[in-house]
Amino acid sequence: MTAFLAIGIWLSLAAGGGQTVVTPEPIPAPRAIPCYSLEAPARIVEGWWDRELDSYRIPLDSIPSRTHLRFTEDASVPYGAELRSRFGGRRGRKHKGVDIPVPTGTKVTAVFGGTVRLSAYHNGYGNVVIIRHPSGIETCYAHLHKRLVSRGDVVEAGQVIATSGSTGRSTGPHLHLETNYCGRHFDPEFLIDFSTGTLRAREFMLRREMLIK
Ligand SMILES: [Zn+2]
Numbered sequence: 001m002t003a004f005l006a007i008g009i010w011l012s013l014a015a016g017g018g019q020t021v022v023t024p025e026p027i028p029a030p031r032a033i034p035c036y037s038l039e040a041p042a043r044i045v046e047g048w049w050d051r052e053l054d055s056y057r058i059p060l061d062s063i064p065s066r067t068h069l070r071f072t073e074d075a076s077v078p079y080g081a082e083l084r085s086r087f088g089g090r091r092g093r094k095h096k097g098v099d100i101p102v103p104t105g106t107k108v109t110a111v112f113g114g115t116v117r118l119s120a121y122h123n124g125y126g127n128v129v130i131i132r133h134p135s136g137i138e139t140c141y142a143h144l145h146k147r148l149v150s151r152g153d154v155v156e157a158g159q160v161i162a163t164s165g166s167t168g169r170s171t172g173p174h175l176h177l178e179t180n181y182c183g184r185h186f187d188p189e190f191l192i193d194f195s196t197g198t199l200r201a202r203e204f205m206l207r208r209e210m211l212i213k
Pocket of ligand 1: 085095097098099175176177
């Protein structure tokens with residue numbers, strides 16, 4: 001027993017004085033991505049940047065407590081109809097956007113100008129397009145009938161990006177619209193008055209407590 005212990009100590013000293021030789025490779029943390037930047041680091045692009053609904057995966061406490069958003073252009077949204085479903089609580093599940101009741105085939109326009117980050121089919125969201133805007137926020141358009149843009153496309157506010165539909169987990173034709181920041185969702189009605197289709201303000205203070213996962 002003593003001999004085995006002595007041999008063990010000798011082997012461990014010979015291997016480097018008993019220090020741990022193998023250190024696990026640290027997993028690159030995505031928290032370094034500035035949410036306000038239009039471009040993401042290449043390693044993120046290669047991974048899930050343009051493939052997943054939430055490409056940020058940032059802990060809530062590392063999102064700035066207050067973010068000053070500025071908008072230089074008008075919003076472009078279908079408006080006039082009463083929203084079918086608002087943001088927030090819905091039968092125990094959080095509704096991450098607003099539902100605008102429009103018939104299948106209605107032209108869907110980019111709310112603001114920006115770059116298409118994702119244009120894909122998703123089980124729940126159906127045909128979905130996500131656009132990143134220079135302000136740092138993203139808009140997400142779901143349950144689309146047809147997607148008319150591809151990732152990387154630069155679009156202007158009001159440009160037709162899709163037609164609305166009822167694909168994915170949807171109970172009928174409508175446009176599900178989200179406003180997102182750092183992979184979290186905030187109420188589009190903070191920003192847009194859907195009865196008139198106009199911005200509520202040109203400058204907007206987004207507080208962390210407005211964000212839900
Ligand atoms: Zn919805």
